[in-house]
Amino acid sequence: MTQRPAIDTALALRREGEAAASSLPPLLVAAEHLASTVQMGGHGRRRAGAGAEFWQFRPAHEGDEARLIDWRRSARSDLQIIRDREWQAAQSVHLWVDDAASMQFSGAKARPEKSARARLLALALAVLMIRAGERVGLAGPLAPPRPGKAQLMQLAALLSAEGAGADYGVPEASAIIARSRAVFMSDFMGDPGPVQSALGALADRGVNGVMLQVLDPVEEEFPFDGRTIFESIGGTLRYETRQAGDLRSRYRDRLAERRALLASLARSAGWQFSTHHTGESAQAALLWLYAALERRR
Known part of the structure; x- marks a missing residue:
């Protein structure tokens, strides 16, 4: 009988904890879990500058x-x-995650959509950066860089919102603070002109950053043969062929050319570029993003 109050208290605390957890956006729960697998600690940045350590x-x-x-x-x-x-002054990090229709593609039920993977990586990166004392926000005006758990909640809500209706995304850069850092995540399948313009403008403002191209393995392999109808997610583009296999070599060449162009644009702006496939480990991509963003120029 004497143990009953303690049991009741424990059950009440458990219910409160479950209720609090259920109120968190699912994306934030997943991002926190992913970030915990690659936690860098408070001294992961290792850059010289003003500080006590x-x-x-x-x-x-x-x-x-x-x-x-x-x-x-x-x-x-x-x-x-x-x-x-060790450098300890907080800096601002801006995230742009392409929310266009093309990012909703997945080539298999067992794989996440490109958009889902990109949003998860962006928020997990925000978790790591905020734990390291940085200010993180979006590239647009809706969420300027700020520290703290409340900012993570806002980022999770905004990144969980429905995407735009356009087939392909255009980077946002107007709200990015001079001499800050930025992360662009997209399939970069649309017109590369806006990407080039954004990188040029940001380089002029002293902004360093990373670009991560997110693709489904099907988009890399092009495993199509025979009669095939290709249609954009938004439905604005449609192409039908009776011999899809004949297009494989040309498609792969075009994809390689696009990747080489993106890498060249990134180098010209002082940024870093990589490609991630949704069939690969999200942890590996997050490790690359964190290390690339923190690497000294």
């Missing part, structure tokens, strides 16, 4: 300020030695 000693280079020299350590060497401290 010692990082490393290194030889002084031209342009280093005299106040950064560790004179005691330098006295034991023939060189002047800099005492680097």
